[in-house]
Amino acid sequence: MAAVKEVLKSVLVSAPGKVILHGEHAVVYGKTAIATSVDLRCYLLLSPRATGDVKLILPDMQLTQTWPISELKKLLSQRIEGTDDDNLQILKRFCNVGENPSMKSLACLVLLYLLTKILHHKMATLTGIDILIYSQLPFGAGLGSSAAYSVCIAAGLLTCCGAITVNKKEANSDIKSHNLPEMMLEYIRERGEGVLLTDAVSSWGEYAKEDLELINKLSYEAETLVHGTPSGIDNSISVFGGAIKFKNGAFKQIDKMPSLTILLVYTKVLRNTKKMVARVRDLHDKYPSVISPLLTSIEEIVLKSETVLAKLASLSEGEPNNELYSTLQDLFTINHHLLNSIGVGHASLDKVHHMTSEIGLASKLTGAGGGGCAIALIPPGFSSSHLSEVKGRLEESGFESWETSIGGNGVRAHWIH
Amino acid sequence: MAAVKEVLKSVLVSAPGKVILHGEHAVVYGKTAIATSVDLRCYLLLSPRATGDVKLILPDMQLTQTWPISELKKLLSQRIEGTDDDNLQILKRFCNVGENPSMKSLACLVLLYLLTKILHHKMATLTGIDILIYSQLPFGAGLGSSAAYSVCIAAGLLTCCGAITVNKKEANSDIKSHNLPEMMLEYIRERGEGVLLTDAVSSWGEYAKEDLELINKLSYEAETLVHGTPSGIDNSISVFGGAIKFKNGAFKQIDKMPSLTILLVYTKVLRNTKKMVARVRDLHDKYPSVISPLLTSIEEIVLKSETVLAKLASLSEGEPNNELYSTLQDLFTINHHLLNSIGVGHASLDKVHHMTSEIGLASKLTGAGGGGCAIALIPPGFSSSHLSEVKGRLEESGFESWETSIGGNGVRAHWIH
Missing domain, CATH: 3.30.230.10 (Ribosomal Protein S5; domain 2)
Known part of the structure; x- marks a missing residue:
């Protein structure tokens, strides 16, 4: 040895x-x-x-x-x-x-x-x-x-x-x-x-x-x-x-990324990335004037989020961050529905969206869609009893969830x- | 007398x-x-x-x-x-x-x-x-x-x-x-x-x-x-x-409007038009670069629908119309989610959307949103047993529905x- x-x-x-x-x-x-x-x-x-x-x-x-x-x-x-x-x-x-x-x-x-x-x-x-x-x-x-x-x-x-x-x-x-x-x-x-x-x-x-x-x-x-x-x-x-x-x-690496607490939810519905990409392509080719503005809007969500994340990362301890979190929540919600509109949603993901909405958490599907995972942003000081409650309800619906963080x-x- | x-x-x-x-x-x-x-x-x-x-x-x-x-x-x-x-x-x-x-x-x-x-x-x-x-x-x-x-x-x-x-x-x-x-x-x-x-x-x-x-x-x-x-x-x-x-x-009156069979669903959730209009205004003012493209996309849906409706109204009896109906369905679905993304959706309206989707009907909320009504397009030859089934399920959920027509x-x- x-x-x-x-x-x-x-x-x-x-x-x-x-x-x-x-x-x-x-x-x-x-x-x-x-x-x-x-x-x-x-x-x-x-x-x-x-x-x-x-x-x-x-x-x-x-x-x-x-x-x-x-x-x-x-x-x-x-x-x-x-x-x-x-x-x-x-x-x-x-x-x-x-x-x-x-x-x-x-x-x-x-x-x-x-x-x-x-x-x-x-x-x-x-x-x-x-x-x-x-x-x-x-x-x-x-x-x-x-x-x-x-x-x-x-x-x-x-x-x-x-x-x-x-x-x-x-x-x-x-x-x-x-x-x-x-x-x-x-x-x-x-x-x-x-x-x-x-x-x-x-x-x-x-x-x-x-x-x-x-x-x-x-x-x-x-x-x-x-x-x-x-x-x-x-x-x-x-x-x-x-x-x-x-x-x-x-x-490229984003310089200023804060660590954010999230609830990650896995629907256990198998996703098929290729099928989802093909579905968006199909809609985009059929209705370019309808779908193109939606992709522009999604990019604007990305850019706005980046700005807000940088501001959040630059805050000193104790500085108010409610408004920044509120913006991130709005952007989560808007993008969830936009991803639905380009055809990559799923009933299970909407179920997660509604369950988390009910306790005031904004969520979105993440990744390919059509199943897979959703993420809900948990703002600082969010009620842990509400969180436990929704985790229980998600589990009852056959989903798995983790309270974890992103950006770490x-x-x-x-x-x- | x-x-x-x-x-x-x-x-x-x-x-x-x-x-x-x-x-x-x-x-x-x-x-x-x-x-x-x-x-x-x-x-x-x-x-x-x-x-x-x-x-x-x-x-x-x-x-x-x-x-x-x-x-x-x-x-x-x-x-x-x-x-x-x-x-x-x-x-x-x-x-x-x-x-x-x-x-x-x-x-x-x-x-x-x-x-x-x-x-x-x-x-x-x-x-x-x-x-x-x-x-x-x-x-x-x-x-x-x-x-x-x-x-x-x-x-x-x-x-x-x-x-x-x-x-x-x-x-x-x-x-x-x-x-x-x-x-x-x-x-x-x-x-x-x-x-x-x-x-x-x-x-x-x-x-x-x-x-x-x-x-x-x-x-x-x-x-x-x-x-x-x-x-x-x-x-x-x-x-x-x-x-x-x-x-x-x-x-102005649209010259060529066909009569289309629809399922009209009333969620019985009271809507508040002023509140919904204010909610969109709020999102629009906060995130103009995100929301403006969505409004553009909605107008493109309107214009595309108008073209398709005119084509449908011009068809002779027996001419194939599957593709035109399929386009109208796609546009219903996309716009339903877009209306969600600008903040005027409601859990009850999404429930209607999912229930009708399950039997292959495209639906959207109609009007102010936040409750009120949804409409689902019923293509010609659609299974009447499927329709009865979904009407039963909508009723069980506390909604009222009517098989009726628009454009008449x-x-x-x-x-x-």
Whole structure:
């Protein structure tokens, strides 16, 4: 064990998901959109072990997969001769990734792609690793769960081998939102591995800018294995946190993004992004003079929101913010209905909209629409009893909801040993 | 009786209500809107009687009011000396119309205003009239019930005294929709006055253009007693039928308006037009760059609808119209959501929208919003079982619905004796 620990460190990292704040669909027509991090996180615990195996444990997918180090070494020896594309084909075959791959095989592919790439030069001394991943993000809900997964793996592997370093910070009030999920702790306790970490995550750390960029580059590569040609927004948001403004394929970080409390609601109605994009295209082509002004209006909502968010981020503690929140609420409501008018709404999303409206919360669908998720803005000092009540009612309707925040931290290391 | 009949004729007339097809609220900002007749009608049966009284019977309001002819003559003798405004004040006092008049007292005011104006020179020979009015239009639902009421009274009085004449037509297939409502027939039977008319309305007639204009002028005057400064759209639609395009206070009849079958749904949620107009104004002033494009889009919906309606009206029997109906449906759906986005929606209206959507019918709120009515377009050949089903479900939700048509006839005489 001592020899292994010199090579690799134990590490616990996490990365957030993303939501589209405003501008979904309009962005297809060259309008601006804003994506922001959402503090439902993917957590990764990486533990060097002298087992001779690499073991991936994904309780969310009921997946435990073990690969003998010897096999991975063989795989690497094959790869070294071929082109990048050849190497990828070898890896895909190894993970049973065919035409319509399962989520489990894609999860294995992403791990092994990043592991063989990042730990390439450490394979000779590698005696085994356990990798436990737990995600608070539902899969396939448009919340960037695959990007958060890739970011965690890239950050975890780069950190454990010392390729990047963590700027440790003492615990502060922020730490609360980074507590290790109870489900993950339980899982570790059950497996008798509680020695690896204490229940409370006692310190956390940031990465330097160039290290974040390396994590971003590698997680984007991993995302292409899952999504073909992703925009890169999901992994960027997961790595850097905050918010990103994007238009015509280009994007940049928004400087002043406050952290906002939201209720994220997952309708559990499967969305089909392609179908929704095609529906808007169809309406746009049939009624250009009707639909074009709506896309203009959506972009104006984006720009107005950006201004208001910057003002909110610049407020000193205690300065009144009611009016700014009120504006953000109005814009949520208007855009929800506009997204309905361009054909990407769904009865379940309107149900969420009405349920939250009844207690005075403005909400909108987020992402592709036609199902998927909605977000409701929770202004400061909002009645927690009203919130509990609506969460209960949403659950009764078969929806899942989380009180969380947007605009917060990107990838973080919580524990290194 | 014989002498009376030489003076006044018995007459049965009816006049339709109105709905806004598209453009509500946007019209306040100088955009075009379209109003159309809706074939829920107000029916008036006027019977000369030698009772010495004028008797108004309004079963809908549980109102039966009797005025001795002698009192009305006294009223007229007072009026003759004063100015128009003085005369109106005398009439208002006579009908107990104060600051916040009841609907009953306004109903009396409108009748007596038109009666004393139209029958002014016949008062000497008048021995009595019974006026029975039954309306299929709910009050205060934005369907122009007060205009239809005034139009019926003006047309009925002008016809009974021979001031205007009816071009009699033989009964044709159209007559079905002008059958006297069963409720009215029952009422007459109960009162033992079935001798006045047969159960089936056996002929109907149109008025000449200049006579319609006289009815329109008088009914507008009566509308000012109820609404202050009405736009004149409600009475014009009720008199001329079809559809009217209006913008910046000016309006003109649409030449080619087909009759379309619709489901009219009344949510029974009281609407407040002033509040709704103020809400749009508030949003418009706060977010002009967001709201202005939406009003532009609404006007484009109006213009596109007008083109499609003209095409539909020009089709020969049997020519395919699926695509035109499909466009009208799309425009209904888009505008429903746009009206939501400018803040005039209501949970009940969205409920109607979802219920009708589920069986494939496009619907939109109509009029001021925030409650009131919605209309769903029923394409030709639509499943009547689906329609019955949704009508049942709407009723279970506390809504009232009517399968009726828009764009049909204005005021009509059904029976003269």
